[in-house]
Amino acid sequence: EGLGMGRERLQFIMKETSRCIKCYACIENCPICYCVECSTKKPYLVKPGQIPPDFMFHMIRFAHISDSCVNCGQCEENCPMEIPNTLFMHAQQVELEKMYGFTPGINMEPPVLAYAEEKVERKRLDDTGSDQIFDNVFKE
Numbered sequence: 454e455g456l457g458m459g460r461e462r463l464q465f466i467m468k469e470t471s472r473c474i475k476c477y478a479c480i481e482n483c484p485i486c487y488c489v490e491c492s493t494k495k496p497y498l499v500k501p502g503q504i505p506p507d508f509m510f511h512m513i514r515f516a517h518i519s520d521s522c523v524n525c526g527q528c529e530e531n532c533p534m535e536i537p538n539t540l541f542m543h544a545q546q547v548e549l550e551k552m553y554g555f556t557p558g559i560n561m562e563p564p565v566l567a568y569a570e571e572k573v574e575r576k577r578l579d580d581t582g583s584d585q586i587f588d589n590v591f592k593e
Contacts, residue, residue, distance in 0.1 A: 456544045466541055470511040472534040475504050479528035479538055485518045492517040511541070519545040521557050 456462045480486050480493070493513045499505040505513070519542060528538040550556050 456540065462544070466511070467508050469536055469541075470507045473507045473510060473536060474534060475510065476533060478531040478533065479514065479536075482527040482531045483518070484525060484527065485521050485523070488517075511536075511538075515541055515545055518542075520549055520555065522546065523557050 456465055480491065493499070493505055493510050494501075495513075498509065498513060522542045524539055524543055524546075526539050528542075529536070529540075532538060546557065
């Protein structure tokens with residue numbers, strides 16, 4: 454089943470991800486997820502101690518690893534709710550490839566977001582010790 458385009462794509466992704474039970478099997482089994490602190494738990498996106506809304510959780514995850522996912526399928530293979538994560542990730546990667554000419558697992562350069570994220574993560578961890586990524590990225 455294709456994803457469609459625009460609103461149709463968005464509605465399909467929202468419908469499929471609404472089954473998510475936040476077991477985090479997709480994150481725990483992903484060879485690409487290595488963050489010190491999970492991007493799906495940032496306090497400016499999700500209040501501390503609360504579970505992220507279905508769509509928000511998946512959009513954060515897709516955005517965070519779309520430039521480095523090699524489509525191994527572990528997120529989908531281990532999902533008890535059978536959410537087609539690899540389909541969503543592949544569709545996003547097709548768009549990234551069109552925009553940036555980067556294909557994860559083929560290009561040997563660091564992923565598109567690697568430089569920005571590394572700088573921000575290092576600042577947060579080395580200088581502040583807190584989770585103020587949003588402030589560090591957008592301050593003037």
